[in-house]
Amino acid sequence: MVADNTPDSPNEQSDKMDVLKSTQTIVKIALEKLGYPEEVFELLKEPVRMMTVRIPVRMDDDSIKIFTGYRAQHNDAVGPTKGGVRFHPKVSEKEVKALSIWMSLKAGIVDLPYGGGKGGIVCDPREMSFRELEGLSRGYVRAISQIVGPTKDIPAPDVFTNPQIMAWMMDEYSRIDEFNNPGFITGKPIVLGGSHGRESATAKGVTICIDEAVKKKGIKVKGARVVIQGFGNAGSFLAKFLHDSGAKVVGISDAYGGLYDPDGLDIDYLLDRRDSFGTVTKLFNNTITNEELLELKCDILVPAAVENQITEKNANKINASIIVEAANGPTTLEATKILSDRDILLVPDVLASAGGVTVSYFEWVQNNQGFYWSEEEIEDKLHKVMTKGFNSVYHTAETRRVDMRLAAYMVGVRKMAEAARFRGWI
Numbered sequence: 001m002v003a004d005n006t007p008d009s010p011n012e013q014s015d016k017m018d019v020l021k022s023t024q025t026i027v028k029i030a031l032e033k034l035g036y037p038e039e040v041f042e043l044l045k046e047p048v049r050m051m052t053v054r055i056p057v058r059m060d061d062d063s064i065k066i067f068t069g070y071r072a073q074h075n076d077a078v079g080p081t082k083g084g085v086r087f088h089p090k091v092s093e094k095e096v097k098a099l100s101i102w103m104s105l106k107a108g109i110v111d112l113p114y115g116g117g118k119g120g121i122v123c124d125p126r127e128m129s130f131r132e133l134e135g136l137s138r139g140y141v142r143a144i145s146q147i148v149g150p151t152k153d154i155p156a157p158d159v160f161t162n163p164q165i166m167a168w169m170m171d172e173y174s175r176i177d178e179f180n181n182p183g184f185i186t187g188k189p190i191v192l193g194g195s196h197g198r199e200s201a202t203a204k205g206v207t208i209c210i211d212e213a214v215k216k217k218g219i220k221v222k223g224a225r226v227v228i229q230g231f232g233n234a235g236s237f238l239a240k241f242l243h244d245s246g247a248k249v250v251g252i253s254d255a256y257g258g259l260y261d262p263d264g265l266d267i268d269y270l271l272d273r274r275d276s277f278g279t280v281t282k283l284f285n286n287t288i289t290n291e292e293l294l295e296l297k298c299d300i301l302v303p304a305a306v307e308n309q310i311t312e313k314n315a316n317k318i319n320a321s322i323i324v325e326a327a328n329g330p331t332t333l334e335a336t337k338i339l340s341d342r343d344i345l346l347v348p349d350v351l352a353s354a355g356g357v358t359v360s361y362f363e364w365v366q367n368n369q370g371f372y373w374s375e376e377e378i379e380d381k382l383h384k385v386m387t388k389g390f391n392s393v394y395h396t397a398e399t400r401r402v403d404m405r406l407a408a409y410m411v412g413v414r415k416m417a418e419a420a421r422f423r424g425w426i
């Protein structure tokens with residue numbers, strides 16, 4: 001066959017980077033593989049509910065700024081929808097929709113009684129004061145209060161949101177609801193009904209997937225060379241866990257660049273110097289670019305930052321045996337195919353990053369029952385859930401002869417499609 005070297009048109013390029021389109025493509029293939037009729041895809045290709053809100057906030061200079069926010073509820077056939085709220089200048093309606101679909105898939109893979117939801121506000125919290133952020137968080141909850149709640153849709157943290165923001169949101173919702181309602185949101189501080197282990201849950205879940213993936217590849221975590229893109233909540237806890245297990249973390253990065261040391265970086269020192277937005281590389285002169293970082297020779301590569309980092313442009317230059325996606329959507333579909341052809345084991349985002357929503361579920365259960373579990377109990381339960389999720393995806397990949405991403409989508413959509421069928425929707 002003659003290779004087609006014609007460069008993509010700008011439209012084709014942007015389609016490949018369109019996270020909603022690529023998610024829909026693979027949901028469709030997964031449903032076809034499972035034998036579901038076209039109308040199931042028609043139902044699941046978009047959120048059942050999507051709200052756009054405009055939030056006025058009084059800024060510190062006394063001006064009023066209007067922010068745009070979104071809340072997407074993908075599908076509530078299985079149970080209430082659940083998913084984080086992202087504060088970022090690049091938040092878009094399409095991204096929030098795709099993220100809500102991914103949340104449905106995650107809940108399906110780790111078998112939680114939820115559908116997927118997601119929210120976002122177009123803003124740059126790095127340039128806002130504490131008081132302005134509080135106004136924005138409370139304004140968002142007032143704007144979406146009619147469609148959210150502990151039995152409807154339960155928000156949580158995501159990029160650039162944290163336990164303090166969850167606390168303001170919970171307080172605002174409780175005021176509207178006129179009683180204390182901790183089950184409205186997860187990722188809260190422990191004193192407000194947060195769960196032990198929630199802050200590090202995503203990284204713990206990724207670690208559990210890495211433990212399972214290395215077994216399949218005959219590698220050991222102890223002594224493995226690891227590269228992590230992103231040093232925020234997911235990336236920094238993960239670097240710490242892997243460093244403590246004896247792995248050599250040779251590369252890390254943030255939005256401003258990467259750090260590389262072939263003998264292993266001093267992770268405890270970097271954690272100490274990191275700011276609350278996951279920035280650390282600005283303090284060093286000898287940095288590498290994020291592009292160079294992704295191509296470093298290593299055993300395990302973990303994208304833990306943003307979308308579309310591994311594309312058909314760099315997939316052939318990736319020098320890792322295993323890729324575990326802590327971030328949502330870091331690899332395009334074209335790159336997934338290239339990596340799979342190169343026999344690189346790719347543990348997809350919808351499986352690898354499901355630890356966060358799993359412990360969020362534990363937090364919600366504890367709030368509902370008013371009885372709280374210890375850190376050890378949470379870790380034990382998380383371990384069982386993630387291992388089972390990993391093995392069911394791996395088993396599907398092996399038996400159906402598909403890559404891990406398609407297998408994860410097949411496992412993830414099945415419960416939702418069945419629930420919709422039993423309800424008589426399709």
Ligand code: NAD
Nearest residue numbers: 159160202230231232233234254255278305327328353356
């Ligand atoms: P965070 O805001 O705490 O950290 C993000 C990190 O990525 C920071 O170090 C930032 O500097 C870096 N970054 C931002 N833009 C970058 C770029 N263009 N190139 C390289 N680095 C860049 O966010 P987080 O909570 O750690 O989330 C990271 C990813 O993991 C996101 O895709 C998120 O959706 C996903 N995720 C997070 C959770 C969670 O519980 N935190 C759960 C599931 C999935």
